[in-house]
Amino acid sequence: MAKSDKINFSTPSGFPEFLPGEKRLELYLLDTIRRVFENYGFTPIETPAVERLEVLQAKGNQGDNIIYGLNPILPPNRQAEKDKAGETGSEARALKFDQTVPLAAYIARHLNELSFPFARYQMDMVFRGERAKDGRFRQFRQCDIDVVGRRELSLLYDAQMPAIITEIFDAVNIGDFLIRINNRKILTGFFKSVGVEEEKIKSCIGIIDTLDKVGENKVKNELEKEGVLADTTQKIIYFIHIDGTVDEVLDKLKYLTTSTPEAEEFALGVTELETVICGVRNLGVSENRFCIDLSIARGLNYYTGTVYETTLIGHEALGSICSGGRYEELVGMFLDEKMPGVGISIGLTRLISRLIKAGILNTFAATPAQVMVVNMQNDLMPVYLNVSQKLRQAKINVITNFEQRPLGKQFQLAEKQGIPFCVIIGSEEATAQKASLKDLRTREQVEVALEDLAEEIKRRLA
Amino acid sequence: MAKSDKINFSTPSGFPEFLPGEKRLELYLLDTIRRVFENYGFTPIETPAVERLEVLQAKGNQGDNIIYGLNPILPPNRQAEKDKAGETGSEARALKFDQTVPLAAYIARHLNELSFPFARYQMDMVFRGERAKDGRFRQFRQCDIDVVGRRELSLLYDAQMPAIITEIFDAVNIGDFLIRINNRKILTGFFKSVGVEEEKIKSCIGIIDTLDKVGENKVKNELEKEGVLADTTQKIIYFIHIDGTVDEVLDKLKYLTTSTPEAEEFALGVTELETVICGVRNLGVSENRFCIDLSIARGLNYYTGTVYETTLIGHEALGSICSGGRYEELVGMFLDEKMPGVGISIGLTRLISRLIKAGILNTFAATPAQVMVVNMQNDLMPVYLNVSQKLRQAKINVITNFEQRPLGKQFQLAEKQGIPFCVIIGSEEATAQKASLKDLRTREQVEVALEDLAEEIKRRLA
Structure with missing residues (x-):
């Protein structure tokens, strides 16, 4: 047996573990989230932690993150199998870094066994080699729901998401929160209407998305660095600051629609947003739980319509505690089929750690024994x-x-x-x-x- | 976006995934198992999927299995960090292949924050590069409980395990089952008393453990290959076939104790077994749910006392559906402290797959929607x-x-x-x-x- 004084038994950096009272809190939150997901008819799936590397990279860019590939370590008596192990080259596999690409693969693998619209929840661990200096986790649990349609998907699925977010955060009693809703078509359409070049729109939306973090001046500078004219930048800054009640913002947007009639995408975005808001209200979500925020965009490029972020009132520094949106091209990628989807995600491990530190959630007793x-x-x-x-x-x-x-x-x-x-x-x-x-x-x-x-x-x- | 016709989107071999109706069945079983574990005061923990390789290999032998090391794949803009990634050499990390070594590491990491005896359950995924030809899974969920003491641990914890096994399998309604109980000290002591050389005892116990799979003749041959005399082999075969009611077997064992007074370990094993059986009865476990089976040994060398296997009556070919035992040296290995433990394990992924195939368990509806x-x-x-x-x-x-x-x-x-x-x-x-x-x-x-x-x-x- 190896001597203990030579072994570093600490957890690898970025791979957290909970004490029992924290784990019990996590299970309580998982049970609550699951109950709400199932209440809306979402069904559970779990995809393997390990996928073929080419599947994980199919979306293209892995962003800034390390993907953890597998490196099989053969036992001494099986060294001869090295060449047959099939874990490298074209057979390379790696740990999943999100649940979206695996969802696309799952649907491709079981297309004829599933019913559509397919509404699933998934609360698996994902693995991402985030930069250690950000204090981020490299293994964490994500609680995701998505509804995926074949060819079409009603906007009322978008409207359900704020109802589900509301029920979850009301149930776990973490104080007041605000769901900020926007539609990327509105942003894209507006950028087009003020003359931003087509190929620069995505990066400009990415810049807008950082407003909360970096402030208005930095956003202006970045937009101008992208070659946006000062005058246009001013229009954009004015636009994303439009506020008021939901109805006031909708009215302003509709007014802008009439004044920029050539911007079809803008008008479509406004109509979609209005339909979603109407659905949210019909589902009985309190008016103080949601707003329209034209500055939110979600960094991820695959969103094409509705986007959501959720802020904990008084704890805005925590960032968004539940985000998501509508996408068109992602899920069908392995099938060359149009499969629109809409989903939200809660980064549970990070959320728990931060809510415990902020004193918003208390850990449980160390044992379930009564x-x-x-x-x-x-x-x-x-x-x-x-x-x-x-x-x-x-x-x-x-x-x-x-x-x-x-x-x-x-x-x-x-x-x-x-x-x-x-x-x-x-x-x-x-x-x-x-x-x-x-x-x-x-x-x-x-x-x-x-x-x-x-x-x-x-x-x-x- | 990559073209779908070039991407193999199937799951990697050995990494299974369930359809929604199967996943819902798994969640039902997990809920039931967790309820029973918590009813006996076991508290949940979850250790990271990834540990330092030296921690995972601390127990020594990795057996026949591939360990999955991590091979970080850096994004194009971070290639310069290669040397700092710290994922290779002395910083190498890998996926856990069981929950026992991680339990030892967890206890070492949190010694002063835990209460002892520490009774924990853990239902994580583990990763093992099993030989594909055996049709085994490379990722599967194991449901484990262990109680760990500092220096000492009452044998009544051993007695609780059959009560817990009984409640779980009664609750999930999979038909009649039989918990077979033995004590490795009885086997070791008996082998000593019939003159098997000390250094051959472990391998002889390993041979006995294969009786169910390979039959009596093969066991005889293997024992003789180990150099055990034909006469001694005959005594061993006779011994492991001792049967009857629990009391009859205990009586025979006690008689053998008096006739081989020099075999202290044998006598100690018999006393331990009797104490455990007495506890099992006091806990109200039905007599038809357990027996003494002197032929079971559990292959794993770390067991030192009580051992359990559970057989589904009429489906013996499934093998043991819940196994475990008592160990002395394992959990304290990182602390150089004696920390005896006793535990059981259900290999849930494999069990579900096989019980569905055998028609013993039915999958659930594809959605929780009613x-x-x-x-x-x-x-x-x-x-x-x-x-x-x-x-x-x-x-x-x-x-x-x-x-x-x-x-x-x-x-x-x-x-x-x-x-x-x-x-x-x-x-x-x-x-x-x-x-x-x-x-x-x-x-x-x-x-x-x-x-x-x-x-x-x-x-x-x-």
Whole structure:
């Protein structure tokens, strides 16, 4: 066996792990998110962590990120297989870095077994060699939903997304949030109408997208560096700052439509946005939960229509906690078929880490156990085991303490883990078919008949 | 964008993925397993998929398996960082191939933040380059529990494992199963007592462990190849075939203890086994759910005491569906501390695939949606959205069909996905605040007031 003093057993940089109380919080959030996704009829899938490298790179650019390829390490007795391992060259495989390309591959692989529109959720781990200096994770869980249609997809799917975002963040009780909605066609159309050259529009939208982070002056400079005239830049800055209530912004946009009649794409974007807003309202989303923000664009180039970002009010520095949008070309790429989709994504690992640090979310107790049956004397163990099983059958999570130690130490052990109750049975109680129930939160101790114990604990837990 | 006809978008060999109905079955099993684990006070952890290679190899032998190292693929604009990427040489990292070494590392990393005995569950994906010809998976989910003590750990933790196995497999209703219990000290002690040389005992136990697969004659041959005398082989074969009720086997073992008084390890193993069996009974596990089987040993060399295998009655060819045991040296390896542990493992991905194939488990409907609100006419969409939201608030999973298509087509779409109910609202129903509720399983259709719709659906779902 290797000597421990030579082994660095820390986690590799960027590969986080949670303590039990944090992991329990993550599971609670995952359960909540899943419940909302399923409530809207999204069905779960999970694609392998590993895909063919050519599949992962099919979208083209891997951006700024490292992709983790696989490098098979053969055991000593299998060195001869090296050439057959098929893990390199044209057979190269790598860890997925998002869930969008894998969704496209999944649909291509199972086209005839799926029903369309295909509404799926996916909460897998993804792997991205982000620059370490950004303090970003290299492995993290993303909670994604997407609806994908064949050829067409109603804009009402776009309208459902804010309803789903609202239900999730209302359920987990993290305070007020605002869903900012825009449509990329509006931006693209507006840029065209003010004379920005076609081939520069995407990079200009990318510059606009950084407004929140870098401020107005930097955006102006960057636009001018792209060759946008000062006058045009001023129009753009004015445009993306249009604000007011949802209806006021819509009215201004519609007015702009009439004043720039040649900009078809702009007008289409406005119509789409209006349809989406109408759907959001029909779905009963509170007016204070959403707004139109003409400055949001989402950096990713594949979005073609509706885009969303979600900001936590008072914690804007956290950035968007849930984002997404509509895309046309992505999912059908392996099938040469038009498959429009719309989706949103929550970067859960990062979100949890940041919300814990900001004091917005509290970690859970270190164990799901609600009761510790303490060990007063080893010869009563059959009683302790029997009582533990009865409580478990009543759906109470129980730890039986097998080690006989001073009672105070056993209470401490329970308390350290956040277990609220101890059940204490000595020989007198055992004979009388009773137990002492200690509530470690209040230090209160009561005597309860064994047959009533489960009910009493449940009453106090409720 | 790359042309689809050049890209092989199939999953890499050995990296499986489920269709939605299979994934939903997996989630149901995961939920059930987690509920039982938590009922016994096990707390969740998840270690990163990626660990330092030296950590993964600390146990020594990687067996017959390929370990998947990471090979970072830098984007074009970051080639200069190659030397700093730190993913090779002493900084090499790889995908975890089990959850035992990562558990040891996790405990070493968080020693002072954890409470002991530390009872944790873990249901992560692991990655193993198994030989493709065996039809095994290279990525699969393992559901593990382990309890780890510092210096000591009560044998009653060993006794809890069969109770947990029983609750899980009873809950998922896969038919009769049998938990076979043994203790490696009994085997080791017996081998010593019949004169097998100390350094050959581990390999002899390995040979015994193959009895189920290769049969008695092959075991005899292999033992004799190891240099075990024919007479001794005969004693071993006789010994591992000792059977009868649990009490009969225990009696025979105790008799053998008195007749071989010099074999301390044998006697210790028998005492441990008796203590475990006594605990299993006190925990209320049915007598028909467990037996003593002196032929099971678990191939893994790190087991030192109790060992378990679980067989599905009538489907013995599936092999063990849940296995585990007690170990002494494994978890403390990074800390040079004695940390005994006991655990069990369910290889869930493989189990599901095989149970579906064997017809023991049925896949779920393709969607969690229980109701489809159909689209009779687009102008009633506000009503459809409103009704859908009301049903969702009543915890019914709903898909609203946005595409206006012939009613029969919409029923077909619902039926194909296994959605039991359609809600039909035309303009007359809308005016009368009513809906037609169609049960696609019985083809029955009833008229229900909108205010009673949720209750009526819940009544029919129950």
